[in-house]
Amino acid sequence: MAYEHDEIGDFASExxxxxxxxxxxIDPTDLHFRDRGKRGVTLSVRRSALGDSSNADLSFGRRTGFF
Incomplete structure (x- = not known):
C-alpha cells in the first residue's frame, strides 16, 4: 500500500x-527519511498524520501547530 507524504524539512540527522x-x-510509522549524505536527512510525514486543509478535519492546524 502506498501512502502520500508531505515533506517537512531537513534535519542534521535522523x-x-x-x-x-x-x-x-507523530507516530514513527508515519515518518519517511531521505538520506542527504553529509547534509543530513529530509523528513516527510504521511499526509494522513497531518490532516488536510479543511476546517471539517478534526486534526486541522497540525500543519501550522508544530513546534
Whole structure:
C-alpha cells in the first residue's frame, strides 16, 4: 500500500528528525527519511498524520501547530 507524504524539512540527522516527530506526537510509522549524505536527512510525514486543509478535519492546524 502506498501512502502520500508531505515533506517537512531537513534535519542534521535522523535522530534529530525523530526527536522533532516525538515532540509533535507523530507516530514513527508515519515518518519517511531521505538520506542527504553529509547534509543530513529530509523528513516527510504521511499526509494522513497531518490532516488536510479543511476546517471539517478534526486534526486541522497540525500543519501550522508544530513546534
Amino acid at each position: 535522530r534529530d528528525a525523530q526527536d522533532w516527530a516525538e515532540r509533535n506526537n
